[in-house]
Amino acid sequence: MDGQVFDKTKLPSRHVTEGPSRAPHRSYLYAMGLTKAQIHQPLVGVASCWNEAAPCNISLMRQAQAVKKGVAAAHGTPREFCTITVTDGIAMGHEGMKSSLASREVIADSVELTMRGHCYDALVGLAGCDKSLPGMMMAMVRLNVPSIFIYGGSILPGSFRGQPITIQDVFEAVGKHSVNAMSDEDLDEIEQAACPSAGACGAQFTANTMATVSEAIGLALPYSAGAPAPYEIRDRFCMTAGEMIMELIARNIRPRDIVTRKALENAATVVAASGGSTNASLHLPALAHEAGIEFDLFDVAEIFRRTPYVADLKPGGRYVAKDLFEVGGVPLLMKTLLDHGFLHGDCLTVTGRTIAENMEKVRWNADQDVVLPANKPLTKTGGVVGLRGNLAPDGAIVKVAGMKTQQFSGPARCFDSEEECFEAVSSKTFREGEVLVIRYEGPKGGPGMREMLSTTAALYGQGMGDKVALITDGRFSGATRGFCIGHVGPEAAVGGPIGLVRDGDVISIDAVAGTIEVALTDEELDIRRRDWKPRDNGFGSGALWKYGQGVGPARYGAVTHPGGQFERRAYADV
Numbered sequence: 001m002d003g004q005v006f007d008k009t010k011l012p013s014r015h016v017t018e019g020p021s022r023a024p025h026r027s028y029l030y031a032m033g034l035t036k037a038q039i040h041q042p043l044v045g046v047a048s049c050w051n052e053a054a055p056c057n058i059s060l061m062r063q064a065q066a067v068k069k070g071v072a073a074a075h076g077t078p079r080e081f082c083t084i085t086v087t088d089g090i091a092m093g094h095e096g097m098k099s100s101l102a103s104r105e106v107i108a109d110s111v112e113l114t115m116r117g118h119c120y121d122a123l124v125g126l127a128g129c130d131k132s133l134p135g136m137m138m139a140m141v142r143l144n145v146p147s148i149f150i151y152g153g154s155i156l157p158g159s160f161r162g163q164p165i166t167i168q169d170v171f172e173a174v175g176k177h178s179v180n181a182m183s184d185e186d187l188d189e190i191e192q193a194a195c196p197s198a199g200a201c202g203a204q205f206t207a208n209t210m211a212t213v214s215e216a217i218g219l220a221l222p223y224s225a226g227a228p229a230p231y232e233i234r235d236r237f238c239m240t241a242g243e244m245i246m247e248l249i250a251r252n253i254r255p256r257d258i259v260t261r262k263a264l265e266n267a268a269t270v271v272a273a274s275g276g277s278t279n280a281s282l283h284l285p286a287l288a289h290e291a292g293i294e295f296d297l298f299d300v301a302e303i304f305r306r307t308p309y310v311a312d313l314k315p316g317g318r319y320v321a322k323d324l325f326e327v328g329g330v331p332l333l334m335k336t337l338l339d340h341g342f343l344h345g346d347c348l349t350v351t352g353r354t355i356a357e358n359m360e361k362v363r364w365n366a367d368q369d370v371v372l373p374a375n376k377p378l379t380k381t382g383g384v385v386g387l388r389g390n391l392a393p394d395g396a397i398v399k400v401a402g403m404k405t406q407q408f409s410g411p412a413r414c415f416d417s418e419e420e421c422f423e424a425v426s427s428k429t430f431r432e433g434e435v436l437v438i439r440y441e442g443p444k445g446g447p448g449m450r451e452m453l454s455t456t457a458a459l460y461g462q463g464m465g466d467k468v469a470l471i472t473d474g475r476f477s478g479a480t481r482g483f484c485i486g487h488v489g490p491e492a493a494v495g496g497p498i499g500l501v502r503d504g505d506v507i508s509i510d511a512v513a514g515t516i517e518v519a520l521t522d523e524e525l526d527i528r529r530r531d532w533k534p535r536d537n538g539f540g541s542g543a544l545w546k547y548g549q550g551v552g553p554a555r556y557g558a559v560t561h562p563g564g565q566f567e568r569r570a571y572a573d574v
């Protein structure tokens with residue numbers, strides 16, 4: 001990039017830095033120590049989700065400095081800014097979780113507004129936890145300025161009595177403790193041992209799933225998703241991203257050149273192949289929506305159905321993110337999928353090259369069993385399955401990776417909030433064979449479509465994970481295991497059938513056939529629908545009220561600008 005001359009008359013930052021009328025604007029930049037030369041170089045927004053809320057984000061400030069060095073080395077002027085996060089692990093199991101999905105929208109919106117307001121020419125975005133990854137990528141596609149995504153990296157595994165553990169073990173320990181199968185002392189020991197470093201939750205939970213997506217969709221540099229947060233090699237990826245962004249400006253390569261329908265299909269493929277988080281079936285439609293591409297839960301589910309499950313990662317399998325990185329990272333997973341025809345190789349990426357070109361130097365590693373060859377998979381279909389039926393005309397999703405049985409039928413036991421169900425689980429006032437129904441927890445109903453790891457992990461920890469099924473119009477965490485069906489749509493709050501179910505109605509789920517049915521006739525459902533009345537969710541003002549007013553259905557990604565609208569006029573072209 002040495003000697004690259006950028007034509008500022010074509011870049012957005014000209015509105016801030018060029019001509020006599022922008023003297024006041026330049027004064028502010030001089031006030032922050034910028035030189036004349038730096039002011040007239042391209043301005044690169046370095047958006048970081050750094051904060052002290054959780055270990056996922058704590059290393060992002062360090063990594064952002066490396067990005068800035070890279071930008072400066074390639075004759076750009078980096079401008080760092082931060083946005084908020086809501087960290088699921090800490091928001092879990094209480095009202096705080098209602099803020100989680102809403103935070104994805106706030107992150108995307110806040111990055112959008114900072115970029116627009118200051119006319120930055122490009123974006124390098126660093127994100128470390130469940131909602132900040134999709135939120136940051138959504139902002140990139142929405143703004144459509146040259147962009148590179150950087151993941152903050154995974155946490156290192158913990159160790160408990162010689163066994164590697166993750167935070168999932170702590171959530172499940174709560175269930176064991178509730179049935180007196182774990183002592184207070186052991187719970188105390190495990191909670192102190194599970195999280196030994198900075199970084200996002202260590203298995204193929206939501207953060208690592210979306211990090212895998214960031215490479216497969218083409219917005220992140222190859223290998224950059226895998227290195228754990230404390231590893232210094234992350235800083236090298238960050239430096240390279242900083243240099244690379246200048247190249248993308250020069251070549252005018254934009255996120256919507258990268259995030260095409262085929263790229264979204266590649267993203268769904270790596271989710272299924274790695275037994276990733278069900279949350280991806282929300283985030284991929286949301287990302288597609290930013291690009292004006294129709295790609296809903298059923299499109300995701302169709303790819304899940306035809307993708308082999310090859311990466312033996314927790315929560316369904318044996319290994320964690322660090323293990324995957326050590327045997328070859330996301331490129332190893334993509335290599336076997338590409339070689340066996342499951343990925344589109346011709347999609348452009350932020351390297352300026354295609355997926356297939358990026359893969360040219362990747363060699364298959366036969367000396368490991370973290371990723372199996374795609375022609376000898378763990379199972380022939382993906383680890384996550386889409387469902388549809390009279391209980392979920394707008395679809396539902398279930399993670400089958402690691403599950404012994406894929407069919408379940410039983411009488412419903414209904415709860416109108418997660419708290420009610422958690423109470424029943426803690427006091428064991430439910431029976432084996434039942435289908436626990438948690439409703440009024442959808443995007444509008446909650447509001448906020450809560451993840452329910454506390455409840456599902458407590459069930460699992462009690463040894464009830466495959467003895468009951470759980471269905472909800474809410475969501476699950478990436479660490480949820482057991483027969484748990486989420487995203488049931490339409491949600492109860494808008495009159496969906498899940499709100500019409502009564503205790504004792506028989507519900508049948510078949511993950512092989514892809515169906516979810518309640519044994520009620522259409523006539524009976526119509527009669528019940530006539531008696532149904534909408535409920536007040538208790539939020540009359542503030543961010544969650546606003547979210548509940550604007551949010552669309554889970555099937556289309558639960559975005560707050562639904563109705564087919566997307567940002568057609570990229571601000572960089574104005």
Ligand SMILES: CC[C@H](C)C(=O)C(=O)O
Nearest residue numbers: 088089205206477478479
């Ligand atoms: C441990 C699970 C994590 C906190 C989470 O919320 C997710 O992966 O979705």
Ligand SMILES: [Mg+2]
Nearest residue numbers: 088130206477
């Ligand atoms: Mg989560």
